Amino acid sequence: MSLSDIAARLAAHRLAVFGGFHPGPGDGAPRGTQTLLLIGPDEPGFWAHFTEQPEWRDGRPDPMDRWSRRVIGRIACDLRAKAVFPFGRPPFAPFYAWALASGRAWPSPVQLLVHDRAGLMVSYRGALALRHRLVLPPPGPNPCTGCARPCLTACPVGALTPAAYDVPACQSHLASPGNDCLAAGCRARRACPQSKSYGRVEPQSAYHMSMFHK
Template sequence: MIYAAALTAAQACGLDIYGGFHGGADDGLPADHQTLLLLGPAPDFWARVQQEPELCDGLSDPIDRWSTRVIHALAAQLNAMPFLPFGGPPYAPFLSWAMKTNRAWSSPVGMLVHDRAGLMVSYRGALAFRGRLDLPPTGAKPCDTCAAKPCLSACPVDALSADKGYNTEACHVYLNSPAGQSCLSQGCIARRACPVSAGANRSAAQSAHHMSYFHKPTAFP
């Protein structure tokens, strides 16, 4: 197996490789596996999945069900072991895996920032390989050259902070207000403020779908 073949197979179903690393059991990889590749949405992800059966059957968690089916099929095709960031406990250590790729880092607001997807980074799954795949060069942390750091001042209720963590209650209360409707319909304003987030090609419809699972209005005053 070579990296280019894994990339081509992933992109053929609307996914992309968001980074990889060489490791072993100490990194949470299964025995005798040496390479892990993290998978996230490709630029055409949302357009592709709209016609998939999971998005059309009216049942809950369509994206997770789609990810399960597609990533398990990819694993079988590429002779790899699949991992998903949901369905636990136990949960695979996706946060630490992401940072091991040297393509994702902790941002000024605490969330992960990716070298191409910015604060819109998300992972749909991962594939572990027995062989040591040749990985492409990694990027640089975008925050290091971002003088403005608009993510720090974008949230109207200051719900995001690397020092204080994520104030989920303040966020949900804001989302219940008229002013918060733009976050519900277009995605978190702090995530959108990151200049690199445009690289994720995240449509408003895709963000609204995920926000509908994150925020349940009746649960907050």
């Protein structure tokens, strides 16, 4: 099974490989993992696909997490691999460290991960822990290199800085009437030039913000 074969299986569900690496003993991957692939939404088109799925339509909680478990879990079974997810119960898998190890994501000026394709809109729906070693493409360029870094000044309450993320200030702003962060997504994430080229639609960002602001 090649990387392109796996990518084709993912594409049928509007998912894509967002990076990968060959884990070592201290990387926190499942035992026996030779290649770990990080999986994210393939934009544009992910949200339109996802909102047609039964998990979205059945009215039960956590539709995206349940859909991710079903779809990525099925692919993992077909590949005789193990699916790992960034949600659920602790101990949590070290997705932030895995993203950095992939060479396709970096700490941004506001410390959130920035991805070579998705920018500050990067999210991981899961990972595939494979028991065979795949040839991986070289890492992409860091989109922050040469960037004017508009993310540093985009937050209306200054909650995102190079030093820290002021979660109470962010939550307070989201609770205020008329804010567009809740309706359209975090302004700092939207300000990223790479985010703008990714194609994520506002309803998807609004959904994630509503989950954050429960």
